[in-house]
Every structure is written in C-alpha cells, then in structure tokens.
Amino acid sequence: MVRICYDMSSCIVISKVVEMKDHADDTTARKAWMNLLSKAPDGQIAALLDASGPRPDFTWLRPPEIGSVMVRGRAGGTGAPFNLGEMTITRCALRLPCDTVGHGYVQGRRKADAEAAALVDALMQTDAAATIQAQVLSQIAEARATAQQTRAAKAAATKVEFFTMARGED
Amino acid sequence: MYVAVKGGERAIENAHAWLAEERRGDQTVPELSVAQIREQMTLAVNRVMAEGSLYDPDLAALAIKQARGDLIEAIFLIRAYRTTLPRFGTSQPIDTESMACDRRISATFKDLPGGQVLGPTFDYTHRLLDFKLAADSDVTEAPQRDAPDRRMPHVADFLNREGLIEEAPHDDTEPRDLTREPLEMPADRPLRLQSLARADEGFILSLAYSSQRGYGRNHAFVGELRIGQLAVEMDIPELGFSIEIGEITVTECESVNQFIGSKTEPPQFTRGYGLVLGQSERKAISMAVVDRAMRWEELGEDNVGAPVQDTEFVLYHADNIQATGFLEHIKLPHYVDFQSELELVRKLRREAGAEQVQEAAE
Numbered sequence A: 001m002v003r004i005c006y007d008m009s010s011c012i013v014i015s016k017v018v019e020m021k022d023h024a025d026d027t028t029a030r031k032a033w034m035n036l037l038s039k040a041p042d043g044q045i046a047a048l049l050d051a052s053g054p055r056p057d058f059t060w061l062r063p064p065e066i067g068s069v070m071v072r073g074r075a076g077g078t079g080a081p082f083n084l085g086e087m088t089i090t091r092c093a094l095r096l097p098c099d100t101v102g103h104g105y106v107q108g109r110r111k112a113d114a115e116a117a118a119l120v121d122a123l124m125q126t127d128a129a130a131t132i133q134a135q136v137l138s139q140i141a142e143a144r145a146t147a148q149q150t151r152a153a154k155a156a157a158t159k160v161e162f163f164t165m166a167r168g169e170d
Numbered sequence B: 001m002y003v004a005v006k007g008g009e010r011a012i013e014n015a016h017a018w019l020a021e022e023r024r025g026d027q028t029v030p031e032l033s034v035a036q037i038r039e040q041m042t043l044a045v046n047r048v049m050a051e052g053s054l055y056d057p058d059l060a061a062l063a064i065k066q067a068r069g070d071l072i073e074a075i076f077l078i079r080a081y082r083t084t085l086p087r088f089g090t091s092q093p094i095d096t097e098s099m100a101c102d103r104r105i106s107a108t109f110k111d112l113p114g115g116q117v118l119g120p121t122f123d124y125t126h127r128l129l130d131f132k133l134a135a136d137s138d139v140t141e142a143p144q145r146d147a148p149d150r151r152m153p154h155v156a157d158f159l160n161r162e163g164l165i166e167e168a169p170h171d172d173t174e175p176r177d178l179t180r181e182p183l184e185m186p187a188d189r190p191l192r193l194q195s196l197a198r199a200d201e202g203f204i205l206s207l208a209y210s211s212q213r214g215y216g217r218n219h220a221f222v223g224e225l226r227i228g229q230l231a232v233e234m235d236i237p238e239l240g241f242s243i244e245i246g247e248i249t250v251t252e253c254e255s256v257n258q259f260i261g262s263k264t265e266p267p268q269f270t271r272g273y274g275l276v277l278g279q280s281e282r283k284a285i286s287m288a289v290v291d292r293a294m295r296w297e298e299l300g301e302d303n304v305g306a307p308v309q310d311t312e313f314v315l316y317h318a319d320n321i322q323a324t325g326f327l328e329h330i331k332l333p334h335y336v337d338f339q340s341e342l343e344l345v346r347k348l349r350r351e352a353g354a355e356q357v358q359e360a361a362e
Helices: A008-020 A025-036 A042-053 A111-123 A129-156 B009-024 B034-040 B041-050 B059-065 B073-082 B156-160 B191-195 B201-212 B283-295 B313-317 B320-331 B335-361
Strands: A059-074 A081-095 A101-107 B089-090 B098-104 B219-238 B239-258 B270-277
Touching: A025 A101, A025 A111, A025 A129, A025 B239, A059 A101, A059 A111, A059 B219, A059 B239, A081 A111, A081 B089, A081 B191, A081 B270, A101 A111, A101 B239, A111 A129, A111 B098, A129 B098, B009 B073, B034 B041, B041 B073, B041 B201, B041 B270, B059 B073, B073 B219, B073 B320, B073 B335, B156 B219, B156 B239, B191 B270, B191 B283, B191 B313, B201 B283, B219 B283, B239 B283, B270 B283, B270 B313
Parallel strands: A059 B089
Antiparallel strands: A059 A081, A081 A101, B098 B219, B219 B239, B239 B270
C-alpha cells in the first residue's frame, strides 16, 4: 500500500502565516466549510475525500462520539427562547503529523463521516487546501445548491396565482 | 398471607420470539427496510421525532419498524434511546425567518410578500382512495418554476407595522428544561412550549378543538403556517466560534387571535405559537391554539374554567409516554394488591350480611 506523506515543513510555514493573517477572515472561511460539512449527505464527504487522494495519517484527539444537542426555538419566532427538542450529532477531533488539528461535526449518527469531516477541516489548514477545496468542498456545495434549487423550483410551482373575478356590474 | 411468586421466564421468551415472527408478517412478502420507512412513511417518522423529542429520521424509522407501526411504542423507544446520549450542548435559538420554505400559507392575508405557497399538501385532495397506489406506480417529476429563494418574511411583521398585533420582543432568558428537572408549576411560557412541542398530537388536537367549540374560545386564525428546512447553529467552545451542526425540517404556526383588550392590554390582535420538529401542521396549529389559550392570565382574560385554560391539567396529561406508562402498568401482575382488595370486599359483605340478619331479627 502506498502512503503519501504530506510535507510537514509546509504545514509549519502555514501555521506561522496563520498567526499573522487576519483572524476574523480565517474564522469566516473555516466556519463556512464546517457549515457545509455538517449538512453533507450520508457518505458524501468520505467518498469525495477518498477520490481526491490517499488519506493522511493522523492521531485521534477525540475519537468519533455520538451525542445530542438541544435545539431551541423562540416564542413567536422572535421572543423568549424555549427548548424544542434534541437532534443527534457526531463529533471528533484529530491531529495530523504536522500538528494541524481538525474538528469534525456532522448531523446524525455518522462516525465515518465525522472522521472524514475532521480530515477535511485539518487539510484545509495545510497546503492541500486548494485541492480539498476543489475536489471535496466545491463538489459538496454544488450538489447542495442543485438540490436546494430544485426544491425551491418545486415550491415556486405551487405558488397560488389569484385572479380577480368579473363582478358583472357593468 | 403473602406469597412470593416467581416464574414466566420461558413464557416471556417465547412471547418475544413470536412477537419477532409476527412483526415480520408473511415471509413471502418482501421485508420493509428502514430506508423505505424513512422515505415513504415520512409523516409517521416526523411524528415519532416530534413526540420522541429527538430529530433523527433513521432512528425514528427503525423505531417504527421495531414497534410494528405502533407510533406511541416507537416514541417510547426513541425517548429511551435519547436518555443514553450525552448532551454536547444547546443550539442557538433557530431563526425561522431563515427557513427555506416548502410550504407557506396565510389564512389572514391573501397578498403577502412571497405569496401563498402550497407545497406538497393533502389540502384540496378529494380524500378518495387512490387505487393506482396499490399497483406499482411510477412517479412523474413535480413541475418546477424559476425561484430565486425560498426565504420569506414572517406574516406577523405586516400587522406589526400598524401596531395592531402584540410583539414578541427579543429576550435571552435561559429557559427551563423539563428533560433536566421535573415539570413544576407554575410553568412559564417557554416551559409550556417545550411541553406542547413533545406532547401527544391527539391530545393537543382535541384541546384545541374544544377551545374552538367554545371551551375557552379565543377566535384563532392561522396567521401563518410554514414548513421548511433551516440550519441549527451551536457555539463550539474548542473552536471559539459557532458553526451549523445540521439542518432540520420544522413546522411553524403563528395564530392571530381576536382580542378586545383587557385591564392590562389595549385592543389588538394577540398571537399563539406552534413549533414542531418535522412536518406536522395539524400539531403545529393545535399547539398555537393551545398556547394562546393558556396565556389567559398574562393577557388579563377571565378564567372560564375551560380544560384548555388549566395549564397544570394540560401539561401533566399531554405526554403520551407518561400517560401510557401509567395506564398500561395496570395490566401487569397486581395479584397481591387484588388479593387484599378481594379480602376487603368479602369482609364488608360479611359485615353487611350480619347487619341485615340483625335488622330482620329486630
């Protein structure tokens, strides 16, 4: 079996650069890809990640664990918060040999997807970012956008068009 | 005399083996998969998620299969599973205005921004059995029309502009959680809403209906009903920022209620609120009507003694798992209890008999 070793020195260089870059920008970008990963359909992240190349070695900081999150709503949509009910999620954290830490958060009970999500999160912080962005994240975003558009178009087709009836007064 | 009885292990084992066989039914008929239940019995799955109080369509589908389609039994299984999960945290309150709507209607405003979007509804169907479904039938793709976005403003905002409807001012009070502490009275509105969101659909429906028929009437219109998907966001301490941890389907109903004013409030429209996990509009509308009725005290209305106004009665009897647990336990062996009752009745009859004999003698 062939394993590609990621160049650790480049990771270290990047981590130094990160410190100098605007922290807010990094947070926004990372938040965006984590938002996308948590909602990806079953098995999609793992399949795309594996198609993009061999997985790097890693050590678990927190092996995948399944738990719940209490979802809150607001009375009247905007008022006082209340507990609506829980949802299942799976989370994990891992470290690449270059010390980059990746966190995985996915909806449902999906340990393999959480692992893949954490790897994507970690790799996005290395010089593999461009590849992962193109071959994993953009694919997920595209599939999601298509599904959303289709659903929106079906909803739009059920929008009521009112006609004013002639009242026969003249 | 107290007699301890032991036994029944073999009978129980055999009963469960037969249960498994009966669950499978006629083995010449193909077995249902969990995915089939999830995809084709969606509204049953949604009800199990809402009342099981756990959003996970795969688990709800599995529970329905295991329970042979008995939804309360399935809800029981989900509630039991839920208690085994560690809770990672609490989400930020969901923003229902950000919902990508499948359906959004208003019974109070014909022309509203975004329009009346019917979505995949049973409304306006003729309720005639469709025998085509009994045969294998291909589905034709639903028509589509260009749509930039499924996000729509809330209907209540339009009335708000004239000041004719009560507002729901922003508030960040930490709500009580009935899954963490016993449900204790008096219950404030957030606790009532949590209880109603997981309450039995049939019970809430009947209470809402009783209110409509005059027992604590509050003249409800469906100001807005929307069903769609929205993201759930949670603060992640190890990251130092919040992320979306998933996407759920919810049903939201805002009722608009006639209100002539009271000692404390001016004449205006008031609101009731229903929010339910999954697609369940009957439940959401019922919840809004019941929520509004239980606000009588805060709005300075009279307590007319209607069941729906009795918060304690409603909340203590709305949970079908608590109800079925207590109700069904009476079928389990009560031999000793009953033996003592039997002794008591015999004794009373002996005494009554003795009195009659004495009266006759006198």
